[in-house]
Amino acid sequence: MIPVNVVTGFLGSGKTTLLREILRAPAFSDSAVIVNEFGEVGLDHLLIEEVEEGVLLLDSGCICCTVRSDLQETIRDLQAKAARGAIPSFARVIVETTGVADPAPIVSTIAAEPVIRQHFRIGNIVACVDGVNGAATLDAHPEPEKQIAVADRILVTKADIADAGALAAVEARVAALNPLTPMARSTGAGFDPEFLFGDDVGDAARRAAEVSRWLALSEQAGADGHAHHSDHTAGTQSFVLRYPDRIDWTAFGVWLTALLHAHGEKILRVKGILNVRESDTPVVIHGVQHVVHPPMHLNAWPDDDRESRIVFITRGLDKSRILRSLSAFIGEPTPGRTADAADRVS
Numbered sequence: 001m002i003p004v005n006v007v008t009g010f011l012g013s014g015k016t017t018l019l020r021e022i023l024r025a026p027a028f029s030d031s032a033v034i035v036n037e038f039g040e041v042g043l044d045h046l047l048i049e050e051v052e053e054g055v056l057l058l059d060s061g062c063i064c065c066t067v068r069s070d071l072q073e074t075i076r077d078l079q080a081k082a083a084r085g086a087i088p089s090f091a092r093v094i095v096e097t098t099g100v101a102d103p104a105p106i107v108s109t110i111a112a113e114p115v116i117r118q119h120f121r122i123g124n125i126v127a128c129v130d131g132v133n134g135a136a137t138l139d140a141h142p143e144p145e146k147q148i149a150v151a152d153r154i155l156v157t158k159a160d161i162a163d164a165g166a167l168a169a170v171e172a173r174v175a176a177l178n179p180l181t182p183m184a185r186s187t188g189a190g191f192d193p194e195f196l197f198g199d200d201v202g203d204a205a206r207r208a209a210e211v212s213r214w215l216a217l218s219e220q221a222g223a224d225g226h227a228h229h230s231d232h233t234a235g236t237q238s239f240v241l242r243y244p245d246r247i248d249w250t251a252f253g254v255w256l257t258a259l260l261h262a263h264g265e266k267i268l269r270v271k272g273i274l275n276v277r278e279s280d281t282p283v284v285i286h287g288v289q290h291v292v293h294p295p296m297h298l299n300a301w302p303d304d305d306r307e308s309r310i311v312f313i314t315r316g317l318d319k320s321r322i323l324r325s326l327s328a329f330i331g332e333p334t335p336g337r338t339a340d341a342a343d344r345v346s
Protein backbone atom coordinates (compact mmCIF):
# COMPACT_ATOMS: atom_id res chain seq x y z
CA MET A 1 0.00 0.00 0.00
CA ILE A 2 1.42 3.34 -1.05
CA PRO A 3 1.05 6.12 1.53
CA VAL A 4 -0.60 9.35 0.43
CA ASN A 5 0.83 12.17 2.55
CA VAL A 6 -0.68 15.62 2.69
CA VAL A 7 1.32 18.84 3.14
CA THR A 8 -0.84 21.61 4.46
CA GLY A 9 -0.21 25.04 5.99
CA PHE A 10 -1.48 28.55 5.60
CA LEU A 11 -0.63 30.78 2.61
CA GLY A 12 3.07 31.54 2.59
CA SER A 13 3.88 29.17 5.44
CA GLY A 14 6.59 27.39 3.45
CA LYS A 15 4.86 24.44 1.78
CA THR A 16 6.48 24.94 -1.60
CA THR A 17 9.87 25.51 -0.01
CA LEU A 18 9.46 22.22 1.82
CA LEU A 19 8.41 20.50 -1.38
CA ARG A 20 11.61 21.66 -3.05
CA GLU A 21 13.63 20.15 -0.20
CA ILE A 22 11.77 16.88 -0.60
CA LEU A 23 12.42 16.83 -4.34
CA ARG A 24 16.14 17.39 -3.71
CA ALA A 25 16.52 14.65 -1.11
CA PRO A 26 17.90 11.49 -2.78
CA ALA A 27 16.02 9.25 -0.34
CA PHE A 28 12.76 10.73 -1.59
CA SER A 29 13.38 10.40 -5.30
CA ASP A 30 10.72 7.69 -5.42
CA SER A 31 7.96 10.18 -4.59
CA ALA A 32 5.03 11.32 -6.67
CA VAL A 33 4.20 14.93 -5.86
CA ILE A 34 0.81 16.38 -6.61
CA VAL A 35 0.48 20.16 -6.54
CA ASN A 36 -2.39 22.45 -7.24
CA GLU A 37 -0.69 24.69 -9.73
CA PHE A 38 2.54 24.20 -11.47
CA GLY A 39 3.60 27.80 -11.76
CA GLU A 40 3.50 28.21 -8.03
CA VAL A 41 6.02 25.54 -7.33
CA GLY A 42 8.71 26.92 -9.59
CA LEU A 43 10.00 23.53 -10.52
CA ASP A 44 10.89 24.49 -14.08
CA HIS A 45 14.62 24.14 -13.66
CA LEU A 46 14.09 20.66 -12.27
CA LEU A 47 12.01 19.42 -15.15
CA ILE A 48 13.51 17.09 -17.64
CA GLU A 49 10.73 15.45 -19.53
CA GLU A 50 7.02 15.68 -19.94
CA VAL A 51 5.85 12.09 -19.98
CA GLU A 52 2.21 12.72 -20.60
CA GLU A 53 0.13 15.78 -20.29
CA GLY A 54 0.49 17.20 -16.81
CA VAL A 55 2.89 14.53 -15.54
CA LEU A 56 6.58 15.33 -15.47
CA LEU A 57 9.64 13.44 -14.48
CA LEU A 58 11.98 15.59 -12.46
CA ASP A 59 15.70 15.12 -12.52
CA SER A 60 15.44 14.04 -8.91
CA GLY A 61 13.51 11.02 -10.20
CA CYS A 62 10.29 12.26 -8.66
CA ILE A 63 7.07 12.44 -10.60
CA CYS A 64 5.20 15.69 -10.45
CA CYS A 65 1.74 16.50 -11.61
CA THR A 66 -1.03 18.99 -11.07
CA VAL A 67 -4.53 18.44 -9.86
CA ARG A 68 -6.49 19.27 -12.97
CA SER A 69 -9.86 17.82 -12.24
CA ASP A 70 -9.95 16.15 -8.91
CA LEU A 71 -7.56 14.50 -6.58
CA GLN A 72 -9.06 11.03 -6.86
CA GLU A 73 -8.74 11.08 -10.60
CA THR A 74 -5.17 12.35 -10.42
CA ILE A 75 -4.15 9.58 -8.04
CA ARG A 76 -5.89 6.91 -10.12
CA ASP A 77 -4.17 8.31 -13.19
CA LEU A 78 -0.72 8.16 -11.63
CA GLN A 79 -1.34 4.59 -10.54
CA ALA A 80 -2.48 3.55 -14.02
CA LYS A 81 0.53 5.20 -15.68
CA ALA A 82 2.95 3.55 -13.28
CA ALA A 83 1.25 0.17 -13.82
CA ARG A 84 1.73 0.35 -17.58
CA GLY A 85 5.28 1.68 -17.25
CA ALA A 86 4.56 5.17 -18.61
CA ILE A 87 6.11 6.66 -15.48
CA PRO A 88 8.44 5.12 -12.89
CA SER A 89 6.81 3.37 -9.98
CA PHE A 90 6.72 5.42 -6.79
CA ALA A 91 6.83 4.59 -3.09
CA ARG A 92 4.79 7.50 -1.74
CA VAL A 93 2.53 10.30 -2.85
CA ILE A 94 2.82 13.80 -1.42
CA VAL A 95 -0.11 16.15 -2.00
CA GLU A 96 0.42 19.87 -1.49
CA THR A 97 -2.82 21.62 -0.61
CA THR A 98 -3.61 25.27 -1.11
CA GLY A 99 -3.03 27.45 1.92
CA VAL A 100 -6.65 27.82 2.89
CA ALA A 101 -7.55 24.17 2.40
CA ASP A 102 -9.00 22.07 5.15
CA PRO A 103 -6.95 18.86 4.99
CA ALA A 104 -9.65 16.63 6.49
CA PRO A 105 -11.86 16.42 3.37
CA ILE A 106 -8.76 15.66 1.32
CA VAL A 107 -8.03 12.74 3.58
CA SER A 108 -11.62 11.48 3.36
CA THR A 109 -11.58 11.88 -0.41
CA ILE A 110 -8.65 9.50 -0.60
CA ALA A 111 -9.99 7.10 2.02
CA ALA A 112 -13.43 6.91 0.43
CA GLU A 113 -12.48 5.82 -3.09
CA PRO A 114 -12.59 2.03 -3.49
CA VAL A 115 -10.09 1.87 -6.38
CA ILE A 116 -7.64 4.12 -4.58
CA ARG A 117 -8.03 2.08 -1.41
CA GLN A 118 -6.81 -1.02 -3.20
CA HIS A 119 -3.38 0.50 -3.73
CA PHE A 120 -3.07 3.46 -1.38
CA ARG A 121 -3.43 4.28 2.28
CA ILE A 122 -3.36 7.56 4.14
CA GLY A 123 0.13 8.58 5.29
CA ASN A 124 1.01 11.62 7.37
CA ILE A 125 -0.64 15.00 7.38
CA VAL A 126 2.17 17.55 7.66
CA ALA A 127 1.33 21.11 8.68
CA CYS A 128 3.74 23.98 7.97
CA VAL A 129 3.42 26.84 10.43
CA ASP A 130 5.12 30.16 9.76
CA GLY A 131 7.65 30.85 12.53
CA VAL A 132 7.46 34.61 11.93
CA ASN A 133 3.76 35.23 11.30
CA GLY A 134 2.25 32.07 12.73
CA ALA A 135 0.77 33.57 15.90
CA ALA A 136 -0.80 36.51 14.02
CA THR A 137 -2.16 34.17 11.35
CA LEU A 138 -3.74 31.99 14.02
CA ASP A 139 -5.42 35.09 15.46
CA ALA A 140 -6.71 36.30 12.12
CA HIS A 141 -7.78 33.14 10.27
CA PRO A 142 -9.60 29.95 11.20
CA GLU A 143 -7.86 27.56 8.76
CA PRO A 144 -4.42 27.15 10.36
CA GLU A 145 -5.90 26.05 13.67
CA LYS A 146 -7.55 23.08 12.02
CA GLN A 147 -4.51 22.31 9.89
CA ILE A 148 -2.45 22.10 13.08
CA ALA A 149 -5.06 20.10 14.99
CA VAL A 150 -5.30 17.33 12.39
CA ALA A 151 -1.55 17.13 11.65
CA ASP A 152 0.68 14.13 12.34
CA ARG A 153 3.88 16.19 12.01
CA ILE A 154 4.32 19.93 12.37
CA LEU A 155 7.08 21.98 10.81
CA VAL A 156 7.67 25.46 12.17
CA THR A 157 9.30 27.23 9.24
CA LYS A 158 11.50 30.34 8.92
CA ALA A 159 13.37 29.52 12.13
CA ASP A 160 16.37 31.30 10.57
CA ILE A 161 14.61 34.66 10.38
CA ALA A 162 12.10 34.53 13.24
CA ASP A 163 13.21 36.11 16.48
CA ALA A 164 13.45 33.75 19.42
CA GLY A 165 10.37 35.18 21.17
CA ALA A 166 8.13 34.89 18.12
CA LEU A 167 9.30 31.36 17.48
CA ALA A 168 8.66 30.31 21.08
CA ALA A 169 5.20 31.92 20.96
CA VAL A 170 4.29 30.06 17.76
CA GLU A 171 5.51 26.78 19.19
CA ALA A 172 3.51 27.31 22.39
CA ARG A 173 0.35 27.97 20.33
CA VAL A 174 0.97 24.85 18.27
CA ALA A 175 1.63 22.72 21.36
CA ALA A 176 -1.58 23.98 22.97
CA LEU A 177 -3.61 23.06 19.91
CA ASN A 178 -2.02 19.70 19.27
CA PRO A 179 0.18 18.57 22.15
CA LEU A 180 0.76 15.06 20.85
CA THR A 181 2.24 15.77 17.48
CA PRO A 182 6.01 15.84 16.94
CA MET A 183 7.20 19.30 15.94
CA ALA A 184 10.45 20.40 14.28
CA ARG A 185 11.90 23.68 13.04
CA SER A 186 13.08 24.39 9.54
CA THR A 187 15.23 27.12 8.10
CA GLY A 188 14.08 26.54 4.55
CA ALA A 189 17.16 24.63 3.44
CA GLY A 190 18.76 21.35 4.34
CA PHE A 191 15.71 19.97 6.10
CA ASP A 192 15.61 16.17 6.26
CA PRO A 193 12.14 15.01 5.12
CA GLU A 194 12.64 11.76 7.02
CA PHE A 195 11.18 13.43 10.12
CA LEU A 196 7.98 14.15 8.21
CA PHE A 197 7.51 10.99 6.19
CA GLY A 198 9.86 8.36 7.67
CA ASP A 199 7.39 6.90 10.18
CA ASP A 200 3.77 7.38 9.44
CA VAL A 201 0.57 6.71 11.26
CA GLY A 202 -0.58 4.01 8.88
CA ASP A 203 2.72 2.19 8.34
CA ALA A 204 2.37 -1.35 9.69
CA ALA A 205 6.14 -1.85 10.09
CA ARG A 206 6.70 1.36 12.06
CA ARG A 207 3.51 1.56 14.05
CA ALA A 208 5.07 0.68 17.42
CA ALA A 209 7.56 3.56 17.09
CA GLU A 210 4.76 5.93 16.18
CA VAL A 211 2.62 4.90 19.15
CA SER A 212 5.56 5.17 21.59
CA ARG A 213 6.22 8.65 20.29
CA TRP A 214 2.77 10.02 20.91
CA LEU A 215 2.41 8.22 24.22
CA ALA A 216 5.61 9.91 25.41
CA LEU A 217 4.26 13.25 24.23
CA SER A 218 0.96 12.61 25.99
CA GLU A 219 2.77 11.95 29.29
CA GLN A 220 4.81 15.10 28.80
CA ALA A 221 1.69 17.10 27.97
CA GLY A 222 0.14 15.85 31.17
CA ALA A 223 3.21 16.86 33.17
CA ASP A 224 3.54 20.32 31.64
CA GLY A 225 -0.18 21.04 31.64
CA HIS A 226 -0.27 24.53 30.24
CA ALA A 227 -3.29 26.33 28.90
CA HIS A 228 -3.75 28.75 26.10
CA HIS A 229 -6.58 31.11 25.34
CA SER A 230 -7.52 33.17 22.34
CA ASP A 231 -10.71 34.02 20.52
CA HIS A 232 -10.00 31.68 17.66
CA THR A 233 -8.89 28.73 19.69
CA ALA A 234 -11.73 29.03 22.17
CA GLY A 235 -13.69 25.84 22.00
CA THR A 236 -10.76 23.65 20.93
CA GLN A 237 -9.94 21.12 23.60
CA SER A 238 -7.42 18.35 23.77
CA PHE A 239 -7.62 15.71 26.44
CA VAL A 240 -6.62 12.16 27.26
CA LEU A 241 -9.13 9.67 28.67
CA ARG A 242 -7.81 6.61 30.49
CA TYR A 243 -9.64 3.38 31.23
CA PRO A 244 -8.35 0.72 33.62
CA ASP A 245 -10.54 -2.20 32.53
CA ARG A 246 -10.11 -4.16 29.37
CA ILE A 247 -12.38 -2.79 26.70
CA ASP A 248 -15.02 -4.64 24.75
CA TRP A 249 -13.82 -3.91 21.22
CA THR A 250 -17.24 -4.34 19.62
CA ALA A 251 -18.91 -1.96 22.06
CA PHE A 252 -16.13 0.56 21.56
CA GLY A 253 -16.41 0.28 17.78
CA VAL A 254 -20.15 0.91 17.91
CA TRP A 255 -19.58 3.93 20.13
CA LEU A 256 -16.82 5.42 17.98
CA THR A 257 -18.81 4.95 14.78
CA ALA A 258 -21.84 6.62 16.33
CA LEU A 259 -19.74 9.47 17.73
CA LEU A 260 -18.07 10.21 14.40
CA HIS A 261 -21.34 9.89 12.56
CA ALA A 262 -23.03 12.40 14.83
CA HIS A 263 -20.14 14.76 15.57
CA GLY A 264 -17.37 13.96 13.08
CA GLU A 265 -16.73 17.56 12.12
CA LYS A 266 -16.17 18.44 15.79
CA ILE A 267 -13.68 15.62 16.40
CA LEU A 268 -10.57 17.06 14.79
CA ARG A 269 -8.47 14.13 15.90
CA VAL A 270 -8.85 10.96 17.91
CA LYS A 271 -6.07 8.50 18.64
CA GLY A 272 -5.93 5.72 21.12
CA ILE A 273 -4.15 2.66 22.38
CA LEU A 274 -6.68 0.16 23.66
CA ASN A 275 -6.39 -2.83 25.94
CA VAL A 276 -9.15 -4.96 24.43
CA ARG A 277 -10.66 -8.14 25.85
CA GLU A 278 -10.24 -9.94 22.56
CA SER A 279 -6.45 -9.62 22.45
CA ASP A 280 -3.42 -9.56 24.77
CA THR A 281 -1.69 -7.01 22.60
CA PRO A 282 -2.98 -3.50 22.08
CA VAL A 283 -5.13 -2.10 19.31
CA VAL A 284 -4.35 1.37 17.99
CA ILE A 285 -7.03 3.62 16.58
CA HIS A 286 -6.68 6.83 14.57
CA GLY A 287 -9.36 9.14 13.28
CA VAL A 288 -9.50 12.48 11.50
CA GLN A 289 -13.01 13.87 11.64
CA HIS A 290 -15.37 11.43 9.89
CA VAL A 291 -12.52 9.18 8.76
CA VAL A 292 -11.21 6.36 10.93
CA HIS A 293 -8.07 4.58 9.81
CA PRO A 294 -8.37 0.79 10.01
CA PRO A 295 -7.51 -0.25 13.58
CA MET A 296 -4.01 -1.68 13.93
CA HIS A 297 -2.73 -4.39 16.24
CA LEU A 298 0.66 -3.89 17.85
CA ASN A 299 2.78 -6.97 18.43
CA ALA A 300 3.62 -5.79 21.94
CA TRP A 301 2.82 -3.04 24.40
CA PRO A 302 5.15 -0.07 23.96
CA ASP A 303 5.55 0.43 27.73
CA ASP A 304 4.46 -1.03 31.09
CA ASP A 305 1.23 0.92 31.17
CA ARG A 306 -1.71 -1.37 30.37
CA GLU A 307 -4.46 1.21 30.63
CA SER A 308 -6.35 2.19 27.52
CA ARG A 309 -5.57 5.77 26.58
CA ILE A 310 -7.64 7.76 24.11
CA VAL A 311 -6.64 11.24 23.02
CA PHE A 312 -9.15 13.69 21.58
CA ILE A 313 -8.79 17.08 19.96
CA THR A 314 -12.27 18.51 19.65
CA ARG A 315 -13.82 21.77 18.65
CA GLY A 316 -17.23 22.75 19.96
CA LEU A 317 -17.77 19.42 21.69
CA ASP A 318 -17.16 19.29 25.39
CA LYS A 319 -15.03 16.66 27.03
CA SER A 320 -17.73 15.90 29.61
CA ARG A 321 -20.14 14.77 26.86
CA ILE A 322 -17.62 12.40 25.34
CA LEU A 323 -16.63 11.10 28.75
CA ARG A 324 -20.26 10.45 29.73
CA SER A 325 -21.21 8.60 26.59
CA LEU A 326 -17.99 6.59 26.32
CA SER A 327 -18.17 5.52 29.95
CA ALA A 328 -21.69 4.23 29.36
CA PHE A 329 -20.25 1.88 26.73
CA ILE A 330 -16.97 0.73 28.24
CA GLY A 331 -17.13 1.45 31.97
CA GLU A 332 -15.72 4.08 34.26
CA PRO A 333 -12.44 5.90 33.54
CA THR A 334 -9.40 5.60 35.77
CA PRO A 335 -10.09 7.63 38.91
CA GLY A 336 -8.05 10.82 39.08
CA ARG A 337 -6.18 10.25 35.80
CA THR A 338 -8.71 11.45 33.33
CA ALA A 339 -9.31 14.84 34.88
CA ASP A 340 -5.64 15.51 35.56
CA ALA A 341 -3.31 18.06 34.02
CA ALA A 342 -3.37 16.33 30.67
CA ASP A 343 -6.76 17.94 30.30
CA ARG A 344 -6.21 21.31 28.79
CA VAL A 345 -8.50 23.82 27.23
CA SER A 346 -7.01 25.77 24.36
Ligand SMILES: Nc1nc2c(ncn2[C@@H]2O[C@H](COP(=O)(O)OP(=O)(O)OP(=O)(O)O)[C@@H](O)[C@H]2O)c(=O)[nH]1
Binds near residue numbers: 011014187189
Ligand atom coordinates in the same frame (compact mmCIF):
# COMPACT_ATOMS: atom_id res chain seq x y z
N1 LIG B 1 14.16 32.49 5.45
C1 LIG B 1 13.24 31.57 5.20
N2 LIG B 1 12.33 31.79 4.24
C2 LIG B 1 11.39 30.84 4.00
C3 LIG B 1 11.35 29.62 4.72
N3 LIG B 1 10.32 28.89 4.26
C4 LIG B 1 9.72 29.62 3.30
N4 LIG B 1 10.38 30.80 3.14
C5 LIG B 1 10.01 31.89 2.22
O1 LIG B 1 8.67 32.26 2.49
C6 LIG B 1 7.99 32.57 1.29
C7 LIG B 1 6.75 31.70 1.16
O2 LIG B 1 7.18 30.36 1.09
P1 LIG B 1 6.46 29.27 0.18
O3 LIG B 1 7.24 28.02 0.30
O4 LIG B 1 6.21 29.81 -1.17
O5 LIG B 1 5.08 29.16 0.96
P2 LIG B 1 3.76 28.39 0.52
O6 LIG B 1 3.17 27.84 1.79
O7 LIG B 1 4.02 27.43 -0.56
O8 LIG B 1 2.90 29.59 -0.01
P3 LIG B 1 1.48 29.56 -0.84
O9 LIG B 1 1.76 28.79 -2.10
O10 LIG B 1 1.19 31.00 -1.05
O11 LIG B 1 0.47 28.93 0.05
C8 LIG B 1 8.99 32.36 0.16
O12 LIG B 1 9.56 33.58 -0.15
C9 LIG B 1 10.03 31.43 0.77
O13 LIG B 1 11.30 31.62 0.21
C10 LIG B 1 12.35 29.41 5.75
O14 LIG B 1 12.38 28.40 6.47
N5 LIG B 1 13.26 30.42 5.94
